[in-house]
Amino acid sequence: MNFIEELQWRGMIHDMTPGLTEQLENEMTTAYVGIDPTADSLHIGHLVSVMMLKHFQVCGHRPIVLIGGATGMIGDPSGKSKERNLLDEQTLQQNQESIKNQLSKFLDFNQNKPNGALMVNNYDWMKEYSFLQFIRDIGKHITVNYMMAKDSVKTRLSAESKEGMSFTEFSYQLVQGTDFLVLFQQHNCKLQMGGSDQWGNIITGTELIRRKLGHDAKAFALTCPLITKADGGKFGKTEEGNIWLDPAKTSPYSFYQFWLNTSDEDAISYIKIFTLLQKEEIDQLIENHRKAPHQRELQKVLAREITIMIHSKEEYELAVDASEILFGKGTTDTLKRLKEDVLLNIFEGVPQSNVSSNDIYKSIPIVDFLTDFTKISSSKREAREFLRNGAISINKERVGEDYMIGENDLLQNRYILAQRGKKNYYLIICDY
RNA sequence: GGGGAGAUACCAGAGUGGUCAAAUGGGGCAGACUGUAAAUCUGUUGGCGAAGCCUUCGGAGGUUCGAAUCCUCCUCCCCCCA
Structure with a gap:
């Protein structure tokens, strides 16, 4: 199964430019997606792009991950991202390293292979770009009329929009287009992929490449649908x-x-x-x-x-x-029978807090326990509300407003399992 | 530079001197039902306490017994004109 077919049945294609299928059949092709290095870890919102690259590499093509060191500090005008702050070079460097680390679980960065994955940072070429040079090299080729026709821009200019758009945001598509141009020239990268909200930006790139380098320079776009939830909420x-x-x-x-x-x-x-x-x-x-x-x-x-x-x-x-x-059907009894190392392993992922043994032996009113000793509720009023609703359980048993936490509640003489609602667990460790 | 319209809780948005800790909707959280769902229904959504008190309506002052509401100045945002 080739790349396009693979993505097709997986429902990962929203739109693509004509001729892409042929291009991918003709030669090993290089494609990139952009990732903003705003944190030192990826989150699952990034996963779709990464999976696209994964499939791309599996199908024998070469993926490039572009770290948006430059674009990441601008933010596109779609409105979901605010204009961002400049990250200092060191942070940027660190974030890039950890991200690359995570990506190597998916992509093969082995440079000895013809389709070994590559990581680049657009900050590297944008940081030296002078404004004058930029508007001469890039700005000349794209008309404002063209840029204004993009949906992301149009919405911001429309009467309904309560927000104006800064020049910086407006220029975003040019900066992203420049990335594509640079990668096209330096790495023969002919395809940019991304979420469907990126379509406009990607097309500016292919357009820029065509206008600047001529009709023989053919670049392509492929977008996937944005991940949604059936209930309309935000994914991830x-x-x-x-x-x-x-x-x-x-x-x-x-x-x-x-x-x-x-x-x-x-x-x-x-x-x-x-x-x-x-x-x-x-x-x-x-x-x-x-x-x-x-x-x-x-x-x-x-x-x-x-x-x-x-x-x-x-x-x-x-x-x-x-x-x-x-x-599961776990009860207080099964809980009590758990060995200490099993218990700790299991609850590794749940939030933990510490309480001193003195306090426990003196007994703690449940309301104070929930607010002052742990972070289960953010105020006493809220704690009472939870208790009244029957939302709080200690060691799997529902407790009321008058409950006192004492030594009898300790599992293995050290631990208390508290629960808010059905899904939120907290492990309290008693310090001696 | 001129004119106009704004800034209210997580968001949207009412409120134009006391009855306002602030309507309504959305979102969040919790309860019932269930499959650790969805839909639905219910409760709740500034803080501390038993009543009550304390801090909030862009910021700073002022008027008043009393201000989200009136006045002054400032900051920010949007629209139109030049």
Whole structure:
């Protein structure tokens, strides 16, 4: 199966420029996607682009990851991203390194192979670019009329928009177009991929290449649909914020839980996008899923595949064990029987806090326990509200407003498992 | 430079001297139902306490017994004209 067919059945193609299929058949092609180095870790919002590159490389082509050191400090006018701050060079460097590290789980950066992946940073060529040089080299070739026709710009200029647009944001497409031009010239990179919101920016790039280098210079665009949720919410966000690939930022347990909680509808599209499972297997899974959605087989496979891919088999198994205990038929009794190392392993991913043994032996009113001693609730008023609603459990047993935390609540003489609602767990460790 | 319209809680948005910790909607959180779903229904959504009190309506002053609301200055944002 070739690259386009592969993406096609996975539902990962939103739009592409004509002639791309032929181009990919004719020669090994180089393509890039851009990633903003705003943090030292990727989050799952980046995953689609990365998977596109993965498939691209698997199909024998050469992927480039462009770190948007320069573009990342501008932000495009689509409005979802605010104009950003300049990152200092050192931070940029560090972020780039950690990101590359994460990417090597997906992409083969071995330069000895003809299609070994490459990482570049547009800051490297943009930082020296003088303004005058830029408007002469680049600005000359693209008319303002052309730039204003882009949706992202049009919306911001329309009467309904309450926000004006700075010149900086307006120029964004030129800066991104320049990237494409540079990569085209330096690395023979003929394709830019990205989310469908990037279509306009990518096309400015192909246009710039054509106008500047002539009709023989042919560059292509391919976009994938933006990942959505059936309920209209934002993909990849939780209460705590982003789902990161870095286990220090999002524990493998939380990571696993995130995918496991995918809705029935979303799971069908996600399994195609985020796993490398083959078509036959996925078709089978989806069919079973439709027959018996309550088994949540699809969600389980989805969570398994991605957790193993990002973390490891071991981490995955621990996450399953933990989920089993927390959400299975686990009772206070099974909890009490857990050995200390098992308990600690399982709860590695849940938020922890420490309380001194003195306080425990003196007994702590539950309201204070929830607010002052742990961060389970942010105020006493809220704590009472939770308790009144029956949202709080200690060691799997629901407690009320008058409950006192004491030594009897300690598991293994050291631990307390607190729970807010069904899904939020906290481990409290008693210090001696 | 001129004219106009604004800035209210997480967001949108009402409120134009006391009854306002501030309508309504969305979002969030929780409960019931369930499959750790979806939909639905219910509760809740500034802080501390038992009543009550304390801090909030862009910022700083002022008028008043009393201000989100009136006045002055400042900051920011949008639209139109030059």
